[in-house]
Every structure is written in C-alpha cells, then in structure tokens.
Amino acid sequence: MKKALFVDHQFHQKTRSADFFVDILRAAFDVQSYYLEPERQPDDGVLNAAAGVDIVILWQMDFLAPLFSAMGKPVIVIPMFDGSGGMPDVHWMFARKARFLNFSLVLNERIRMAGCKTMLLRYFPEPADEEKLPHFDKFDAFFWQRRPDHGIDFRLVDTLLGGELDSLHLHNAPDIVGNFVPTLPERTRYKFTQSTWFKDRAGYANCLNKANVFIAPRVAEGIGMALLEAMAAGKLVLAHDAPTNNEYISNWFNGILFNKNAPSAIQIRNHASRIARAGWRTVVEGRKQWLSSHSAIIEWVDKAETPPAIDMDHSVFLRDLWYSYYASLDEYVSFITRRLTVLGELSDLPYHRLLDALGEAQAEQIDPSLQLRDCALGSNGVLDLTNTDDRFIGEGWSNAEPEWRWAVGNRSEIHFSGLDAGEGRVRTCFTASSLPQLGKWVQCTILLNEQIVHEERIKPGWADYHFEFDAELLRHENRFVLCFDKATALPTDNRRLSVCFKQFNFSLDNS
Amino acid sequence: MGDESKSRHSRLIILDPVCVFPYGHNVAAMDTFKHFVGKYFEEVVSLGCNSLPDEISAHFRIMPTFEYYYNDVMPLPDAHVDTTFPRTHEQKTTAAKKDLARLLKQLEVGGDDTICYPSVDFYSLLALVELIDELRAAGSPKLLIRLIGVMETASSGRYSKPLNVTIALINRLFEAGLPVRLAAETPRYAEYLAGQLNRPVAVAANIEIREQVPLPQTEQFTVICPGSARYDKGFLDLAELFSGVRRRDPDMRIRFITQVLPDRDLKHQIDYLVRLYAIPGTTLLPSQLSPVDLAKLYEEADLVLLPYAQDVYQFRGSAVLIEAMMSGRHCLALEGPAFVDQMRYFGSGTACRSIADMADKVIACSMETPLSRHAKASQARGRFVRDLVSSYRDWVI
Known part of the structure; x- marks a missing residue:
C-alpha cells in the first residue's frame, strides 16, 4: 500500500x-x-x-x-x-x-x-430519510452569524425573511473578533432567540434541527458543507449568489440565491416545501454520484x-x-x-x-475586424464588474472579488457593446467607493470613445453616481476610460489602488 | 457497383484544405468519402491541409497538400498569430492557386480523373476558376463539388455577400465547359442553389456508416446535446431548457448531458456555466470528445437535442442529426434550420416552436415506451440509408 x-x-x-x-x-x-x-x-x-x-x-x-x-x-x-x-x-x-x-x-x-x-x-452528504423531512406549516429559520463583516448578518436576514418567518434563531458566534450584537427591529412577527456558544456539537445540532429554513452564513465557500447538510436534511436553503453556493443551488428550484448587496424581501411561504424537497432530491441523487466517484x-x-x-x-x-x-x-x-x-x-x-x-499578456492583434470582443450588455443594461466573467474588463483592474473590483493604477478601461441607441441620452449610474487612505475624494474623469463624458469626485463608502451622455457617442463596441487623480499602495498590498466599483447601469432616454 | 463503373472512373482525388483539425467532421468526412464514394473508383487519393497533425494524416492516409487559408477564422490550437499563414484575401488567393496548380502537376491529373470536394471552401473555388486553362489543358477532369453552407463563403470578410461570389465562381466553371456536378448537404440548400444557378443540384447528406445501437436499459431518461457546443448551437438556451424540464420533472428521472463551449468562449461564460452546472441532473463534458467517447454518448442517450440557431443553419445540415439518426436516436430541433426538413422527411425527430415547447416535448418523449421509440428510429434510419446510397450514386456516376 x-x-x-x-x-x-x-x-x-x-x-x-x-x-x-x-x-x-x-x-x-x-x-x-x-x-x-x-x-x-x-x-x-x-x-x-x-x-x-x-x-x-x-x-x-x-x-x-x-x-x-x-x-x-x-x-x-x-x-x-x-x-x-x-x-x-x-x-x-x-x-x-x-x-x-x-x-x-x-x-x-x-x-x-x-x-x-x-x-x-461534487460532494454530497448522506440525505435524511424521507419520512424525517421537515414540514412547512410554519417557518423556523436558523442563522449562524459567522462573518457579519462580509455583509451576511442579522439585518440582512431580517430584510430577506423577516416578513415570512415564525421564528428565527441567531447563533451569534462570529469567526472574527468584534461587537456584532444584533439590533432587533421594533416590531417583529417572528419569535427571536439567540445563542453565542454551544457546549458540544450535539447542542448545535439540536438547535439547527428545530429549523426548516437555513441561511448560508458565508459569501463564498470551499465546498459548502453546512449548506449541503441543510439541503440533505430537507431544509429550505438560502445563500448568497457566489461559488460554491450557486454551484449547488439552481435558483428557485432547489434553493434560493440572494444578492447580499441588493437585498429585498423574499416570499417563501408558497414555494418552500417544493424547493426544500427538490434540494433534498438533489442530495439523494448527488450522493449516488459522489459515492460512485470514489474509485x-x-x-x-x-x-x-x-x-x-x-x-x-x-x-x-x-x-x-x-x-x-x-x-x-x-x-x-x-x-x-x-x-x-x-x-x-x-x-x-x-x-x-x-x-x-x-505580465498578464494581452492577446496579439491579428486583424482589426477580429478584435471585436464579446462584451454585449444584457437586456437590463447592467455591466457588473463583480462577475468572474471578465469580458468587459480592459487594462487597469484587479481580479473580481465577491463584492467589488479595484481600479488599479490611474487608468482603467471597460469595453461594452449592445447599447444600440440611435439618438437620445443614455442615463448612467455606477456604484463606487474610493480608497479611504486617499482622503476625502478621488477625482475621476470618464471618457467614452475618447470623449470626456463625466467628471466626479468619488468618496469613501459605497454610493451611487449618476451622469448622462449623448447616445450618438456610442459605437458598435465602446471603450470607457476611467482616469483617477490618485492611487496608492498599502502596507499590505503593493498594488496602486484608487477606487473600487460594483457595477454600471445604462438606460436609454428617448424623450 | 461492378467493375464496369470502376473502369470508367479511374481515380478519385478528394480535396479538403480545411481538413486540419484532429477533431470535428472534416477528417471523418475524408474517410467516409474515401469508402462511400471511392467504391466507384479504382484508386482514391485524399489530400488535406499540411497543418493536419502527422499521426492523423498517416492514420487516415491523407496527403498534406494545402496551406491553411483560414487560421484567422478558425485558428489552429497553439498557432501563433505571426506565423506564415496567409492572412489577406490576396495571400490566400495566391496560396490556393499555387497549391492547386502544384497538385494538378504532381498528380498528373487528366481527363479520366475526378476531383471531389466533400465540403468546398471559398479559396478552393477561387483557385479552380483561376486555373480553368490548366484544367482544360489537363483534359477537363470531372469536378464533384459539394456545398454545406459553411466554408464556401469564408472569404476573409472581403465580401459582404460572399454567397453571390461563390455562385458566380461556380457559374464560371460551367461556362468554361468543365464537367461540374454539384451537390448540397440539405434539400433546402440544393433548391436554393439550383434556383440561383439554373442547374441541377443533387442532395448529398452527411455520410454516416455507424450502426444502430440499442436504447439504454435504465430507469432514467438521458437527453444529450452532442457536438462541440457553440453559441450558434444553442448553448446559451440550455439553462432555460434544462430548468424548464427540471421543473416539470422534479424527481429527476430525466438527465442531461452536454458538451460545453471551447475555452476561448467558455472563459467569458463562466457565470452561465455555473447556472447550467447547478441544475440537478446535468453532466458537463468537454468541448471536444474523441470519436469513442462520442459514440458512447449516443449509446447512453434516449433523446438528442438540437436547439440550433435558425439564421446560421438556414441552409445547413447537421452532422449530429445524421449521427443520431444512424445511432437510432430521436431528435428535437427548433423550427427553422434546413436540416429540420430532413428530420421531418425521414421521421427522425420533432420540430419545436420554442425552447419552452422543446422542454414540453422532452417530457412527452420521456413518456414514450422504448419499444415505440426504437421502432420509429429504425424506420427513419432505414429510409435515410437507402436515400443516402441512391443520392450519392446519382451524384457521382
């Protein structure tokens, strides 16, 4: 051996x-x-x-x-x-x-x-016996607040499910040091209980097993054991839309994916039983595949x-x-x-x-007609910079992080197509935050196809910024160049950072 | 055919400058043409691209002959952009003419020879026209030209209406008195070309010689999307389609197996890939499969999906449809592509109005008994095989 x-x-x-x-x-x-x-x-x-x-x-x-x-x-x-x-x-x-x-x-x-x-x-745990699956005549949720600093916290859960739950148990034992005491809304329709530690694993399991709704505690996972075990137990699972959560959850079929950056109330009461059962079936079938993959x-x-x-x-x-x-x-x-x-x-x-x-070499040019990128915007006009899909990204960016993407250096490029407006104005909104170490603001100049279309002072803290440009400036493929007056490296990060972005939203105004 | 026909057709020269990739249909077509069309001839010579990997050309006895004129359109794996591949229209025209002139001389092509293009490409057609005098001088060998709606219009972006140029080139060959026999892959394309050229155009579907395989004996119902998944083959419709089926089949009796996009496209579609992967009961396979793995895929399948784009496949056939038909598998395709006419005619599949309709029909097919599905598939296969043999004989002889 x-x-x-x-x-x-x-x-x-x-x-x-x-x-x-x-x-x-x-x-x-x-x-x-x-x-x-x-x-x-x-x-x-x-x-x-x-x-x-x-x-x-x-x-x-x-x-x-x-x-x-x-x-x-x-x-x-x-x-x-x-x-x-x-x-x-x-x-x-x-x-x-x-x-x-x-x-x-x-x-x-x-x-x-x-x-x-x-x-x-693809790992799947042992599924629960069918007769032991929870019922959904009432809705009892369990949430372990592990990384409130990442935005998955009590407040988010309350926003998502507060109007639907009969009870919520918060296991308030963050992975990090800090004061993360939840502030309860003045009026809640659900019964709220809380724990900060369990004497042993059985105590944790007992508490968890009383729930039929499970909220995945982290933004992203390596495997997602807790989520999978909840699915295997027939609970309704909800998780932020990122790997590996979204590699196991087909949204609204066997679980629910949410965007922690844009949370809104989720109506689960009419769907929970069906979705939870599909989640359990996913584990039943997945478990067979997992066991057969061992050899x-x-x-x-x-x-x-x-x-x-x-x-x-x-x-x-x-x-x-x-x-x-x-x-x-x-x-x-x-x-x-x-x-x-x-x-x-x-x-x-x-x-x-x-x-x-x-040096992250760029592809060499073959022929100008072949340089057209696949960078078409979706029908909603959203250019999401947090996607791992990097087709919009030109020079001067970090890799996508779960919540944002950093502009690196003083100049960053974005490419997009699919806004085929002949005339009118294009309203643009983007979400950004400047690096706090750079002071009160970072001056950002935005050029579209070599023409300045906007100047903005971007401040620390997430905020939405709005501007418009003439639709006649658009071409088949467009290049945004973002210029920043400041950028700096940090003691723990040698990259010269300036502003981080979430997304750009475009909408046409033909009036 | 007996010896009589062989004596009338001394040598078949099969040419395909796009026979360059170790995977895909060009190498397979070379081989099937050699056997299926070559049986009417005493000798067969196969000529492919000189960038075809050595082991492939040796295995299939394909002589490396042509430069690769299409590296800008379909780049070779690891082909660096600044190599000596012809890049401009003029360079490609010159290269194709030089290649054809050389082979006419080297092979001492004469009036008894037949030059056959299983899927003619634009620059080969251009070279034929450029060398009309040489072809006449060689005794006007017979030209078998098959059009499949793919490479015959690959004119490097020189023309916005390349099919007009293709038709003009073919007309020129006829005007020059060369013995040209045309065929198209689909009836619809044949009708279109015949109308444009005012000449007969045979229908010569993709040649397939694989055996029918028994339907899988499992409780599951397996739906496959074979072939290199591409945007124009409906890859971006699969998530909606699979989800639609999954909602109607929550106990997951129906399983999906699909190939994914090639890496150059896939790297921009990772978020979509994750959506597809998360649909329970979905298995993702690489964009390229060996012929053995592809055959295994048909063995495992109960049903084959072809959600191809109507515009791209307006005139085109589908190799997957033919493979599925020969393997004895029913297909579902979106209305519109030319191959859907064949699918209907042979009864080898069902046309769907939309992706939602296709999802409904997947469910309906999964309810049919294996016996009924087998009977339908066998009937379609039998009719197709008889049609294929006679249509090729009519075109070649």
Whole structure:
C-alpha cells in the first residue's frame, strides 16, 4: 500500500472537516496526516514527513505544491474557492507538476485553463430519510452569524425573511473578533432567540434541527458543507449568489440565491416545501454520484506523476514560500518573479510563457475586424464588474472579488457593446467607493470613445453616481476610460489602488 | 457497383484544405468519402491541409497538400498569430492557386480523373476558376463539388455577400465547359442553389456508416446535446431548457448531458456555466470528445437535442442529426434550420416552436415506451440509408 502524507491546516484538526476525504483515501493508501499552523514559523518537520512517503496530498495549502514537487514527490492539491479563487495564473503554473481535485466548478475551470491537470468533484452528504423531512406549516429559520463583516448578518436576514418567518434563531458566534450584537427591529412577527456558544456539537445540532429554513452564513465557500447538510436534511436553503453556493443551488428550484448587496424581501411561504424537497432530491441523487466517484478519485491520486527532484535547499525554499505567501499576494507574486528558473523547471513552460503570465499578456492583434470582443450588455443594461466573467474588463483592474473590483493604477478601461441607441441620452449610474487612505475624494474623469463624458469626485463608502451622455457617442463596441487623480499602495498590498466599483447601469432616454 | 463503373472512373482525388483539425467532421468526412464514394473508383487519393497533425494524416492516409487559408477564422490550437499563414484575401488567393496548380502537376491529373470536394471552401473555388486553362489543358477532369453552407463563403470578410461570389465562381466553371456536378448537404440548400444557378443540384447528406445501437436499459431518461457546443448551437438556451424540464420533472428521472463551449468562449461564460452546472441532473463534458467517447454518448442517450440557431443553419445540415439518426436516436430541433426538413422527411425527430415547447416535448418523449421509440428510429434510419446510397450514386456516376 502506498504511503500518503495528508497536509492540512491546523484548524481542520479541530473541525474534522476534511475527514470525509481522508476516509476515502484510507481505502487505498496508508495515510498519515500532518497539520501546519499558518500563524507560526514554517515547520521543517513536514519535509521529513514528506521524505518518507510516496505521495503528498495538500488540503487547501496549494502554495506548498511546488515545494513537494521540487522534492520529487507526486503531489495532489485540493484547493478551495474561498481561499484560492482569486489567485493569479502564476500561482497555478508554479504548481503545474501537481494534480488537482476541485470541489468548485469555477476554480476547476480556472486551474484547467491555466494548464493544470484537474478533476472536478461534487460532494454530497448522506440525505435524511424521507419520512424525517421537515414540514412547512410554519417557518423556523436558523442563522449562524459567522462573518457579519462580509455583509451576511442579522439585518440582512431580517430584510430577506423577516416578513415570512415564525421564528428565527441567531447563533451569534462570529469567526472574527468584534461587537456584532444584533439590533432587533421594533416590531417583529417572528419569535427571536439567540445563542453565542454551544457546549458540544450535539447542542448545535439540536438547535439547527428545530429549523426548516437555513441561511448560508458565508459569501463564498470551499465546498459548502453546512449548506449541503441543510439541503440533505430537507431544509429550505438560502445563500448568497457566489461559488460554491450557486454551484449547488439552481435558483428557485432547489434553493434560493440572494444578492447580499441588493437585498429585498423574499416570499417563501408558497414555494418552500417544493424547493426544500427538490434540494433534498438533489442530495439523494448527488450522493449516488459522489459515492460512485470514489474509485476515480483514488485512481487519480494513485496515478499522479513523479516529477524530477530539483537540487535545492528545500528547507530554505519552504521558508521563503511560507513567508512570502502569508505576507501578501504581491509579496508572493514577487517571490515567484524572483524564482523564474525554478518556476520554469516546475512548470516545464518556456520563458516567454512565464513572462506572459507574470505580465498578464494581452492577446496579439491579428486583424482589426477580429478584435471585436464579446462584451454585449444584457437586456437590463447592467455591466457588473463583480462577475468572474471578465469580458468587459480592459487594462487597469484587479481580479473580481465577491463584492467589488479595484481600479488599479490611474487608468482603467471597460469595453461594452449592445447599447444600440440611435439618438437620445443614455442615463448612467455606477456604484463606487474610493480608497479611504486617499482622503476625502478621488477625482475621476470618464471618457467614452475618447470623449470626456463625466467628471466626479468619488468618496469613501459605497454610493451611487449618476451622469448622462449623448447616445450618438456610442459605437458598435465602446471603450470607457476611467482616469483617477490618485492611487496608492498599502502596507499590505503593493498594488496602486484608487477606487473600487460594483457595477454600471445604462438606460436609454428617448424623450 | 461492378467493375464496369470502376473502369470508367479511374481515380478519385478528394480535396479538403480545411481538413486540419484532429477533431470535428472534416477528417471523418475524408474517410467516409474515401469508402462511400471511392467504391466507384479504382484508386482514391485524399489530400488535406499540411497543418493536419502527422499521426492523423498517416492514420487516415491523407496527403498534406494545402496551406491553411483560414487560421484567422478558425485558428489552429497553439498557432501563433505571426506565423506564415496567409492572412489577406490576396495571400490566400495566391496560396490556393499555387497549391492547386502544384497538385494538378504532381498528380498528373487528366481527363479520366475526378476531383471531389466533400465540403468546398471559398479559396478552393477561387483557385479552380483561376486555373480553368490548366484544367482544360489537363483534359477537363470531372469536378464533384459539394456545398454545406459553411466554408464556401469564408472569404476573409472581403465580401459582404460572399454567397453571390461563390455562385458566380461556380457559374464560371460551367461556362468554361468543365464537367461540374454539384451537390448540397440539405434539400433546402440544393433548391436554393439550383434556383440561383439554373442547374441541377443533387442532395448529398452527411455520410454516416455507424450502426444502430440499442436504447439504454435504465430507469432514467438521458437527453444529450452532442457536438462541440457553440453559441450558434444553442448553448446559451440550455439553462432555460434544462430548468424548464427540471421543473416539470422534479424527481429527476430525466438527465442531461452536454458538451460545453471551447475555452476561448467558455472563459467569458463562466457565470452561465455555473447556472447550467447547478441544475440537478446535468453532466458537463468537454468541448471536444474523441470519436469513442462520442459514440458512447449516443449509446447512453434516449433523446438528442438540437436547439440550433435558425439564421446560421438556414441552409445547413447537421452532422449530429445524421449521427443520431444512424445511432437510432430521436431528435428535437427548433423550427427553422434546413436540416429540420430532413428530420421531418425521414421521421427522425420533432420540430419545436420554442425552447419552452422543446422542454414540453422532452417530457412527452420521456413518456414514450422504448419499444415505440426504437421502432420509429429504425424506420427513419432505414429510409435515410437507402436515400443516402441512391443520392450519392446519382451524384457521382
């Protein structure tokens, strides 16, 4: 039996959240677990542990893949969307000798398109027996307020469901330190209860099991265990529209997706029973698929290729990787940039491809007629900059984050088409916030197809800004250029940031 | 056909400068033409693009002959933009003329030869017209030209009405007295061309020789969308379609399997892909599948969906329709495309008015007994095979 080293985050030793996966591995491998603590110094012991095994499996700690590849070990990486969804191409190139297992479709496609070997998985827990499914003659919700700082908090839940619930239990135990005491509305139609801790898991489970409505507590997930367990128990689940929540929920069929940035009341009473049952059926069918995928997982792990070892001081490499990764994303990319030779060896890519990745090379021009982008706006006229879909994005932007996208530097470009107005005015509204460190405002000048159409002082804090322009300025494909008078790097982020945006809304005024 | 016909047709030269990708239908068409049309000839020579991967050209015995004139329209994988592929209309015209002139000379093409284009492309037609004198001097070999409504209008954006130019080029070949025999992939396209050219145009559907496969013996009802999923093949309608079915079938007896867009398009449609993926009972497959995996897909299927765009497929046939028909699978297609006429004629599928109507018809099909579906599919297949053999014989002989 091959020996496998399962390297995981110390935190999971307590939560046991990776145990289901380790159990699958144990059917075919002699698995030894090793837990690392990011808050501490790099632990050289992991090198000794890896030296004695046939294969290294990294749960989330994808940045360590190049280390074990350099040791000549076959490496399997299981990254998570919530931790690694925003990593740049070079991060995945650095781990190109590894094989990946992904629980998120979005992350899987990202890594596959970066040239890595990857297999998509879909986890489903054991479903409850049909006769034990909850009834929906009344509506009792459970909400664990884990990350109120991300906007999924009591107030949001009250806005979404306050008019529908008979009771709401708030488990107010945030993952972060802070005072997040809920302010109850003056009048609520539902009974409100609250807890801040449970003596044991059974206490938590008892409280949860009294509910038939479950609100997913986080913006994005790696797998989404809590949501899936709620679905499996036949509860109605509601979650913010982001991976992996939206990879399991087909909106209004087996769950409900909401936008935490634009919350409004959701009428669940006439649909809850049907949707919750569809959620449970999803798990019943999904569970069969999940169980049948175990042999493929084992084969995928077993067939991981052994890369040639690289002659280097692995202990030093671990330290450098560790410190740069946990310092900041920019520091980490900077570290990779300094180690291009190793990156070349670990990726088997020619030098120019590495430069393309580091410099985020633009596609070369072939023919002007072929440069038309697929950047058509939808019929609602919304240009959403928070989508992972980046077809509107030109130069000068960060990767999409769940809530916003940063303009990087003093000039950012957006492309769009599909506003085919012959005449009249185009009303435009955009949502933005300037970086507080830049003072009271950032001056933003907006050019449409080389003509200035608006100037605005964008202030810290989210606000809507409005302006109009003449529809005659529109072309088949349009280019917005946003110029900012200020941009700065932060102690923890070397990018020069100025303003972050959510979206632009366009509407035609033919009057 | 017996030896008599072979003695009258010495050599068949099959040409396809777009036979360049290891996947897709061009290589398969080369092979099927070699066997299906080649049986009327003593010798067959297959000529493809010189960028076709070596192992493919060796396996199918396709001689690398032509430059690739269409890299700007359909880029080769990993083909860098500044390579020596012809880019302008003039460069392409010159390259195509040079390639054809060279092969006429190298193969010593004569009056007994037949030059066959399984799916003619624009620059090959242009080259034929440019080399009318050379073709006459060679004894006017017979020209079998088949049009499928795809590459014969790929004129690099030079013409806003390229089909007019294509028709003019074909007329020129006739005027020059060359023995041209035309065929189109669909009856509708054949009628259109015949009307424009005032000449007979045969109907020559996609050649398929696969066997009928038994319907799957499972409790589930599997619906597939095969072929490289593309915008014009209705990829962006699938979420509405699958959701519509799912709402009517909450217990998930009906399953969906679809290929997804190629990466160059998919990277802009990740949000949509997530929506599709989240619909329970949906399996996503890569945009390219091997012939073995594709055959397996038909084996697993109960029903094939073709929500193709009406405008793009106004004259076009569908290789998937033919594959499905030969595999013994019923199809559902949106009204409008030319292949829907064939589907109706052979009884191999049902036309739908809209995506919602298609969702209703998926449910209706899932209620039919396997025995009834098998009987219908066998009848359609049998009629299609007999029609295919006779129509090709009439065109070639």
